[in-house]
Amino acid sequence: MRVAHLVFSFNSGGIEHLLVDALNYWPIQDELLLCIVNDSFDQTLIDSICKHRNVNIEFLHRRQGSGKLPYLKKLNALLSRFRPDVVHCHSNNVLLFSLPLKFLHPRWKFVYTVHDTNIYNRLSHVNIALHKLFVSHITAISKSVYQNIVDSGFPESRVTVVHNGVDPSKFGPHKERHDGNEPRTIICVARLLPEKKGQDILIDALAELARGGETYRCLFVGAAPAEHPEYRQQLIDRAGEHQLSDVEFLGNRNDIPHLLAQSDAFVLPSRYEGFGISIIEAMMAKVPVIASAVDGPKEIIGDNTYGVLFESGDSGQLASAIHHVMVTDNQAMVETAYRHALDDFSIDAMVDGFRAVYRTTVGR
The missing domain is CATH 3.40.50.2000 (Glycogen Phosphorylase B;)
Known part of the structure; x- marks a missing residue:
């Protein structure tokens, strides 16, 4: 053909x-x-x-x-x-x-x-x-x-x-996380389009956690659309207003598997999402997934079977989900999600x- x-x-x-x-x-x-x-x-x-x-x-x-x-x-x-x-x-x-x-x-x-x-x-x-x-x-x-x-x-x-x-050969070997004194890292891989992808919601959730003494390093991977380059600075300013010092905006990257291997949790806080290929990448990398309960992520994650869902737009729920993932042994969920990604995606x-x-x- x-x-x-x-x-x-x-x-x-x-x-x-x-x-x-x-x-x-x-x-x-x-x-x-x-x-x-x-x-x-x-x-x-x-x-x-x-x-x-x-x-x-x-x-x-x-x-x-x-x-x-x-x-x-x-x-x-x-x-x-x-x-x-x-x-x-x-x-x-x-x-x-x-x-x-x-x-x-x-x-x-x-x-x-x-x-x-x-x-x-x-x-x-x-x-x-x-x-x-x-x-x-x-x-x-x-x-x-x-x-x-x-x-x-x-x-x-x-x-x-x-x-x-997703090509599974790009992911692995999978590192042991929460080791030593390394800061625990959250990663969000999505175009910097907050009206859809909701990066502002994640920043607000991180601020809520920080007020309670819980701080994390956060990597935002993805660039703003050419027609709205100001979105990146708006998100940087929002993080600054919350006095979040360990937030990095990395732009487009071709080493997503490497960045996922350094991360302890993956968050996709979209306001709407048709699928969410980055969720599958995180599952392949055996990183716990947190995502908003909208169409595509719900279809992938199921009833909190392969990750943790939170109500779209609710930064408080997202903060609770991050806390839960960081203090819980997620090995069984991560392994189940990995098999799910291999078998179905x-x-x-x-x-x-x-x-x-x-x-x-x-x-x-």
Whole structure:
């Protein structure tokens, strides 16, 4: 099978790291193309894609804000040479950009992955109508995202849940935590987007714990979106107002497994979340997980089986959850969560899920 993966940009984010792992694990019998439309990519991330003979990487080098038609012509020429069975789009923007090619190549099957909740239900009726006409199949990263799509009117028979997956070989050996006089460390891996990811809630929880004499080192991994660079400084200022001295903002990092290995607890305090791939990474690293009880994290963690849930937006509950995790022997929960992540959220399972969707779609 010949599969073209389309993205607008390829910087250090969850979707990009997911694609790197998927391409590196993809069975050799398929021919793969990764096409990056915009002139915006992380070369280190590109270099981490194994140069198998079945993976081709192409750049259209479109500058953001420039006209689309010349680059649509370049994409048409590229895909015409590649002759894909499936064109897999990883955002609605790149889908709408490439969808006119369906008129020229009706045999190509377009697949679209919805990577978060509160995306599909916000699309216009015209946008969804275009999807119904020209998109062969949609994959959803979680049951809540699936429900968003179906409730918005896209045919249920053409939607499949394919959970995000993680490469387990990146994690381990796992260190013994709480050793010596090292400060106990909390890590939060998420884009600095507090209106969604809730880093401000974690800062407030740390302040509440500090007032009771309980202090921790906290690592925030992730960068602010380009359109809101001020978010980083706002969070730094919030930590300063609470006189929290051991809070670090590390920006985007490509050594997440190493940072997790140094950490005693992982926190994802999202206000809404379609999945939460960083939760799976923490489970793979055998780090206790604390997350807000919203759609994606609840689906992964269950009824506090594989981690600790707290009510979204409640910094007091989060403070209590952190205290509980830090004073409790979590070994049994951590081991159970590790097996859960290996069994249900491996990169192999994700690739197998995509390939099953492709086979069904091409066979129609």
